[in-house]
Amino acid sequence: MSSGFAAVDVIRTKRDGGVLSDAQIDWVVDAYTRGVVADEQMSALAMAILLNGMTGPEIARWTAAMIASGERLDLSAVRRPTVDKHSTGGVGDKITLPLTPLVAACGAAVPQLSGRGLGHTGGTLDKLESIPGWRATVSNDEFIAQLDEVGAVICAAGAGLAPADRKLYALRDVTGTVEAIPLIASSIMSKKIAEGTGALVLDVKVGSGAFMKSVDQARELARTMVELGGAHGVRTVALLTDMSTPLGLAIGNAVEVTESVEVLAGGGPADVVELTVALAREMLAAAGLPDVDPGAALRDGRAMDSWRAMIRAQGGDPDAPMPTAAEVEVVRAEQDGYVASVDAYAMGVAAWRLGAGRARKEDPVSVPAGVVLHKRPGDPVRVGDALYELRAEDPSRIPAALAEASRAVHIAPTAPTATPLVIERIG
Structure with missing residues (x-):
């Protein structure tokens, strides 16, 4: 690709509140991916985007350029309609775990490329790695074969998908530009569009833990x-959902897998079930299966069968006991x-302090560490009732976690007014 551009001119355009041309966007994303544009130059451009924003056409072109930086998976060999879900992340947000096999049990295929946790929000891959033998890495051929046979895959994105995003994501993390909506939107959507799904449901979290x-x-x-x-031919809808309170009772890795399995067995906390079923209905409708009842698949065991098949397909033992904290x-x-x-947020930080999360992306996580709530908003309590428990492998982690968690729970003389979990639907 011939240049004809200087990075500093692209930076100045956005710094001064201008609109980047398609050619400027195509060039700067490609040149940054190839190492021609330096990190400090892309840092300056990211900050200018954070401060001055982007127009709709600019964001669409930026997203297209990120997709073009790598491969786009072709899922045409999969015999079911494909639909994926993306959550913007929260505390106790294990919804991907029961949702993916549930939607597969209802006749769609879910190509779920997931990530790892950073800070107070957990990562789906870290949770699933609590299961002995389960592996996050699958080849493209394995990915498509498992999608066709089982209908569900949860795995790490291959290095070939949107490499520009991987590079830019790491840069945003250390330059105070994570919050730029054009960069968040293009980061999420470039990966989801590149994975080849036909439809997408977004769970956009709102509140202290989001x-x-x-x-x-x-x-x-x-x-x-x-x-x-x-704009990219992927049917997309979004639900805004509440993340002021942790989802469910479990926050961590192994403890969230255990809670997810309870949901698949027809039990589990009411809020986790409610959101799983609400998102499943949206996904099935987007995939052209609006008349299938996901609640029935939870009740009759089909969702659990789908979960077991998905875990086994990636080397995991669905019957292995979960590791427990000392x-x-x-x-x-x-x-x-x-x-x-x-x-x-406070409970998410407490779980992170216990070892359930990581401060840097190369840090290990503790599988059994986490927080288990015994009471949720609205529950009555008496003196001496258990409110929550902190679980850790290393006892020295407990005091710092306790300092965070003790700020999280507030007890009042009267019950709070119930608030809806699903706030709004967009799309």
């Missing part, structure tokens, strides 16, 4: 991504009343 703290921010991100999906500290209520709130 990346987007306000409904307005979340709505802007959701609308941007829904438009990007449409240290367990139970925290009890010091007053009567009702749980008024459980702050998702």
Whole structure:
């Protein structure tokens, strides 16, 4: 690709509030991926994008350039309609685990390329690696064969998909530009479009434990991504969902797998079941299967059969016991009343302090570490009732986690007003 551009001119255009041309965008994304544009130059451009934004056409072209930086998977050999889900991340958000096999049990194929946790939000691959033998890496041929046979794959994205995103993502993390909506939207959508799915449902989290703290921010991100999906021929809808309280009772790796299996067995916490079924209905409708009832597949065991097949296909033992933590500290209520709130962010940080998450992407995670809630907002409590427990392999991690978690739970004399889990649908 001939240049005709200087990185500094592209930076100046956006710095001064201008609109980047298609040619400028194509060149800068390609040149950065190849190492022609230096990290410090892309850092300056990312900051200019954060401060001055991008138009809809700019974001669409930027996304297309990121997709073009690598391969695009061809799922035409898969005999079922394909549909994927992406969550913007939260605390206790294990929904991918029961949702993927549930949707597969209902007749669609789910090509779920997932990531690892960083900071207070957990990663789907870290959770599944709690299962002995399960592997996150599959080849493209294995990916397509498993999609066709089992209908469900959860795995790491191959190095060939949107390499520009991998490079830019790492840069945003260390330059204070993670929050730029054009860059978040193009990062998520370039990977999802490159994976070849026919339809996509987005779970955009809102609240203290989410990346987007306000409904307005979340709505802007959701609308941007829904438009990007449409522009690239991928049917896309988004649900804005509440992340002020952790999802379910388990926060961590092995503990979230255990809770997911409870949901697949027809039990589990009501909020996890509600969101899993709501997203499954959206996915099935987007895949052209609007009349299939996902609730029935949870009740009759088909979703569990699908889970076991998916885990086995990637080398895992679905019957292996989950690892348990050596240290367990139970925290009890010091007053009567009702749980008024459980702050998702504080509980997410507590789980991270216990070893369930990582500070840097190369850090290991502890499989059994995490937080298990005994009470949720609205529950009555008496003095001495267990509120939550902290689990760790290393006892020295407990005090710092306790300091975070103790700020999370608030008890009041009256029960709080219930708030909806699904706030809004876009698309």
